Each structure stands twice: as structure tokens, then as C-alpha cells.
Amino acid sequence: xxxxxxxxxxxxxxxxxxxxxxxxxxxxxxxxxxxxxxxxxxxxxxxxxxxxxxxxxxxxxxxxxxxxxxxxxxxxxxxxxxxxxxxxxxxxxxxxxxxxxxxxxxxxxxxxxxxxxxxxxxxxxxxxxxxxxxxxxxxxxxxxxxxxxxxxxxxxxxxxxxxxxxxxxxxxxxxxxxxxxxxxxxxxxxxxxxxxxxxxxxxxxxx
Numbered sequence: 001x002x003x004x005x006x007x008x009x010x011x012x013x014x015x016x017x018x019x020x021x022x023x024x025x026x027x028x029x030x031x032x033x034x035x036x037x038x039x040x041x042x043x044x045x046x047x048x049x050x051x052x053x054x055x056x057x058x059x060x061x062x063x064x065x066x067x068x069x070x071x072x073x074x075x076x077x078x079x080x081x082x083x084x085x086x087x088x089x090x091x092x093x094x095x096x097x098x099x100x101x102x103x104x105x106x107x108x109x110x111x112x113x114x115x116x117x118x119x120x121x122x123x124x125x126x127x128x129x130x131x132x133x134x135x136x137x138x139x140x141x142x143x144x145x146x147x148x149x150x151x152x153x154x155x156x157x158x159x160x161x162x163x164x165x166x167x168x169x170x171x172x173x174x175x176x177x178x179x180x181x182x183x184x185x186x187x188x189x190x191x192x193x194x195x196x197x198x199x200x201x202x203x204x205x206x207x
Contacts, residue, residue: 041195044128048191048199051130054123055189056203059134063185067207073144080120080135083143091135091188091200101135103190119190130193139184139204146183155181156206182206 062079066072075082088098093108099115102108108116123132139154140146146153184206191199 041197044193044195044197045199047128048130048193048197049201051126051128051132051191051193052189052199052201054126055132055134055191056187056201058123058132059120059136059187059189060205063136063205064207070145072138075143077118080118080133081138082117082136083138084140085137085186086115089137091190091202101188101190103133103192128193130191130197132189132191134187134189137186137188139186146181154184156184157181 059080062081063072072081073083075084086099090098090100090111090113093100093103094111096112098113099117100108100111100113101119102116103119104110117135119133119135121133125131141152142148142150144151146155184204187203187205189201189203191197191201193199
């Protein structure tokens with residue numbers, strides 16, 4: 001192999017190495033960008049989960065103002081409250097059967113389910129831009145009194161002591177222990193945040 005041939009072969013090898021190094025650099029940049037995007041999405045999701053606490057507290061406060069009356073025996077759709085809990089409820093609002101929640105006030109146009117129910121009004125958006133709504137379902141088979149002969153509710157029992165109190169943050173001034181049975185309420189919260197972040201949380205409370 002003469003000098004020109006050796007130079008030509010070296011140039012080809014150098015070009016191949018340059019292409020390989022460029023491809024490696026591009027892959028590294030893409031990997032770093034993907035990692036940063038995933039980290040940002042995770043941060044938005046975590047912020048949305050924390051924002052759901054505001055929905056829980058708003059729902060609990062609304063229930064506390066109604067708990068001593070018979071108002072909770074009937075649906076209050078404009079408040080996002082329902083006196084019974086369907087077995088086929090879809091909290092995402094996208095399924096094709098059963099009951100879906102209208103989180104976006106669009107008559108559940110993302111779903112083809114026969115029953116569309118309202119959520120509460122949106123809470124004020126927080127500093128991060130998260131918008132919170134909730135829906136409350138009393139865990140009973142039917143509306144009306146929990147003691148009704150045809151009704152069946154998920155109930156919480158208690159002991160005879162009534163001296164202790166639950167924290168006013170989550171339960172108002174309700175007694176922690178009571179000889180009477182207390183109905184459970186399920187609070188479903190949806191948070192919509194930046195970059196189309198959507199989070200759903202659920203909690204059970206009784207008074």
C-alpha cells in the first residue's frame with residue numbers, strides 16, 4: 001500500500017469515527033433531554049397531587065355544613081354531591097358505559113356512557129395553575145334515609161365514649177367516638193395542571 005492509499009484509508013476511518021462520535025453525542029443529548037422532561041412531568045404530577053388536598057378540604061367543609069340536616073338524603077348535582085354510589089362509576093369521564101363525571105362541563109362528550117353527572121364548581125387555580133374540582137358520593141345503595149328499609153349503606157361504628165374529638169382540620173367538631181352508626185362519604189378529586197397534567201385522588205370520610 002503506497003502513501004496515497006494509506007492516507008485515503010486513514011481518512012475513511014477518521015470519517016467513520018467522526019460519524020460514530022456524532023451519533024453518540026446526539027444520543028446523549030436526547031437522553032438528557034428526555035430525563036429532564038420526565039423529571040419536569042414528575043414534578044408537575046407531584047404538585048397536582050398536593051393540590052388535591054384543597055379539593056378534599058373543600059368537600060369536607062361542605063359536608064360538615066350539611067351533616068346535621070336531611071339535605072344529604074338527596075342528590076345536589078350543582079354541588080357535585082350524590083346521595084348514592086353507582087357500581088359502574090368511571091371517575092375519568094371517558095368510558096362508554098355506566099356513569100361518568102362531567103369534569104369539563106362539556107356534557108361528557110369524551111364518553112358515550114348513558115349517564116353523565118356533574119362535578120362541583122372549580123376552585124380558584126393555585127399559584128402553579130392547578131385547577132381542582134370534586135365529586136362526593138354517599139356510600140349508599142339508594143338515596144333517602146340510611147335507615148330506610150330498602151337502603152344499604154357502608155357505615156362506621158364506634159364505642160360508647162364521646163369525650164375525644166377528631167381534628168377540626170378534617171372533621172369539624174364531630175365526635176370521634178359515637179354509639180350511632182355513621183355513613184361513609186367518598187370524595188373524588190380531579191386536578192388539571194400545566195402540561196395537561198391530570199390527577200385523580202379519592203378519600204373516605206365519616207362524621
